Amino acid sequence: MKTKTIEKPQLSNIEPLLQKSNIRPTAMRILVYKFLLENEAAKALIDIENHFAKSDRTTLYRTIKTFEDKGIVHQIDDGTGTAKYALCEEGCNCEIETDLHLHFHCKICDETICLTDHKIPQINLPNGFSAENANLVIKGICDKCSC
Amino acid sequence: MKTKTIEKPQLSNIEPLLQKSNIRPTAMRILVYKFLLENEAAKALIDIENHFAKSDRTTLYRTIKTFEDKGIVHQIDDGTGTAKYALCEEGCNCEIETDLHLHFHCKICDETICLTDHKIPQINLPNGFSAENANLVIKGICDKCSC
DNA sequence: CTTGTTAATGCACTTCTGTTGCACTAACAT
DNA sequence: ATGTTAGTGCAACAGAAGTGCATTAACAAG
Structure with missing residues (x-):
């Protein structure tokens, strides 16, 4: 399988990355x-807790909110x-609601991952309806659980 | 626009319909x-309350749960x-998770409706992933709010 | 029509997630 | 070093979802 290599930030680079x-x-x-x-999987607040x-629940809650507001994490x-919550990839535009990648939820391991390379296909809506955003979650069995 | 005419059950027919x-x-x-x-719009428990x-909250809660379990309502x-929650259309197979119609949420009137005629398109997943169900919600402005 | 069983209802209470107010503390610029 | 701004921790609240239990209604069998 051909997977796009995504340049993940190095751990040591987190500080300047946040400052940016x-x-x-x-x-x-x-x-x-x-x-x-x-x-790899998106985490819930309770997982982080x-x-x-x-650490205090509120601090983590507000940390994630800050990340979300600043556009480095998407819900x-x-x-x-x-x-x-998951980190946005480089160039993710989720804050302007046009990054319509889809998410996969595995019913075995109960984890949710971003399928960043898979965009939501164009949908034809009835007359009078205008779309601004879309959320598509596929449920099934992930690669790790399907052997 | 050509809309399929859906035969809605008559109000007087509800009793035998439930018994069925x-x-x-x-x-x-x-x-x-x-x-x-x-x-037309899907209703939350609080709306029904x-x-x-x-009526008591619990009764309504369990009524909806019963409807859901018996396959006449989908969440x-x-x-x-x-x-x-919305009533399943005739022939809806949501209980076996193959009725992949999509839902539309209007950000103006805050209502959610089923677009029963609009099915979720086929998605190609990465190797090792198998899909069993999908949930697609489009957000935007509905026909009633777009004039 | 009565009776017994099963299911439905109503009340109280609990849990879980998300959220806010406020006091205290740490960070940073001056 | 000091004052302002931002971050942290505690407590408390809010909303939705869910459970236990006693009471009441539905319905089938006698």
Whole structure:
């Protein structure tokens, strides 16, 4: 399978990367960013809380909100009822709602991943309807669980 | 635009219709069914609660759950965070997860409707991924709000 | 028509996620 | 070094979803 090689930021580069997006690189923020970077799957707030058991729920909540506001993280609604978050790839335009990549939710491992290279196809709507944004979640079994 | 005429059940036919699906036609259930039938848009539990202010939340909650279990109502996750419910059309196979129609959420009137005639197009997934279900919500402005 | 069983209803309570107010503390520029 | 701004932690709240249990209604069998 031919997969596009995506240049992931190096762990050591997190600090300037945050600064580039006008986010003060506090210790907590660097750790949360690192956590998201190390995980392919999108994470829910509760996952981040569990990983940083010592930290306060609110801080993590606001950290993610900051990341989202500054456009380096996007929220995913995968139908499980709890919001997931994933780092935006380079050049992601999710903040202007035109980056219509789709998401895959595996019913075995219960993880949600971005299929960044797969865009949502054009949909013909009935007369009078105008689309501005779209959310497509495919559910099934992921590559890791299908052997 | 050429719209398919859908035969909606008559209000007077609700009782036998529920019985056909092995649902005891209690007064409450008939009213809830009628409410869903009279609304084009999918309704959240809170909408049903507000409409039947005299009734208990739990009863309405379990009524909808029953409808869902018996396959006459399907749940819609439109990204607003609260689940919406809509009657299944005749021949809807949502319970076996193959009825992949899409949903439209209007950001003006905040209503969600089923676009029953619009199916989700085939998506090519990466190797190793198998799809079983899909959920596509388009957000924008609906016909009623776009004048 | 009565009776017994099963299902539906209503109330109270709990859980989970998301969110805000406020005091305290750390970061950074001057 | 110091003052302002931003980040953190605690508590509390809000909304939706779900459960336990006692009461009541529905319905089939006698």
